[in-house]
Amino acid sequence: MRTQDIDEMRRLPFFRDVEAGNVDAMLRSAFLQRFPAHVELVRDGEPADFLHVIIEGTVEMFSGHRDRETTLGVSGPGESFILAAVLLDRPYLQSARALSAARILMLPADAVRQAFAADAGFARALAAGTAQAYRGVVRELKNQKLRSGLERLANWLLTHDVECGSRGRFDFPFDKKVLAARLGMAPEVLSRSFAALAAYDVVVRGPSVCINDVDALRKLARPSPTIDGTNI
CATH class of the missing domain: 1.10.10.10 (Winged helix-like DNA-binding domain superfamily/Winged helix DNA-binding domain)
Structure with missing residues (x-):
């Protein structure tokens, strides 16, 4: 990433309570990329190689089975996906594609897990993100069933x-x-x-x-x- 991009990413709320050295370590190996609308970003069943943080644009989480496909959620700026797969080092359970032109920070999964183990502030941020995602799933389940x-x-x-x-x-x-x-x-x-x-x-x-x-x-x-x- 360019120096000005790294400086911008350091100021993300996502990194607010993370030690500066750990932020820099993650950003040194990260990518900041722009994607046009409708580009598939991750695919269901593939290894979780990156934690994606949306800087600009909207992203659709979706999945398919046989000849059916459904939207599972829509995320916007400041949100990350798909955190659980990254932390557990497991395959993605859903796919993601850009609904609009998007700018996305891609943090290598290994660097994320290392910072998670070493930095209590980062661990709290990821735990909060995971908890929010869980509560979102419960809300959506109630919405669909009730x-x-x-x-x-x-x-x-x-x-x-x-x-x-x-x-x-x-x-x-x-x-x-x-x-x-x-x-x-x-x-x-x-x-x-x-x-x-x-x-x-x-x-x-x-x-x-x-x-x-x-x-x-x-x-x-x-x-x-x-x-x-x-x-x-």
């Missing part, structure tokens, strides 16, 4: 609206096909669900969404802090 598809969509719309500044208007951050898979439904079911939301004054035109009655949508969604967090 809600209808329409309720999942309503909660996703409310959550994304908050992320966009609670203006009641936003563009989809990725293709609707990805959103359908993310919510555990077929694309045609997603289309019918959007049509059903017209009764709650939600208007979808192409890539744009307008939530005209947030209270009505909230009554349908019934957001829960143990599933959706406390922001909606």
Whole structure:
């Protein structure tokens, strides 16, 4: 990496409590790369050679079996993937691809494990990341098992609206096909669900969404802090 890139990476919150020498050791062997949209970054079943930290862009975690494929999650700037495989030195259990143009820091897995063993601050950061990922899996499991598809969509719309500044208007951050898979439904079911939301004054035109009655949508969604967090 260039000197200015190394200086930028040192300031990542990811390294906030890590000893400077250990940060430098990881960065000396790391890569900072730009990827165009739709490029596959890691593949299910392959060895976990790098810990990836997203600097810019969005990344989709997905997996397939036989002739089926589904989205498992979407990550953005400041988030890492797929941490558990790196720490355990095991194959990836999911694949990842860039949903948009992305800039990603790639830390060699061996260097990550060495720093994890040697640096308590780094170990705490990775433990916190693993715990957050686990809680995310539990939230998603509850979301999928305890809600209808329409309720999942309503909660996703409310959550994304908050992320966009609670203006009641936003563009989809990725293709609707990805959103359908993310919510555990077929694309045609997603289309019918959007049509059903017209009764709650939600208007979808192409890539744009307008939530005209947030209270009505909230009554349908019934957001829960143990599933959706406390922001909606």
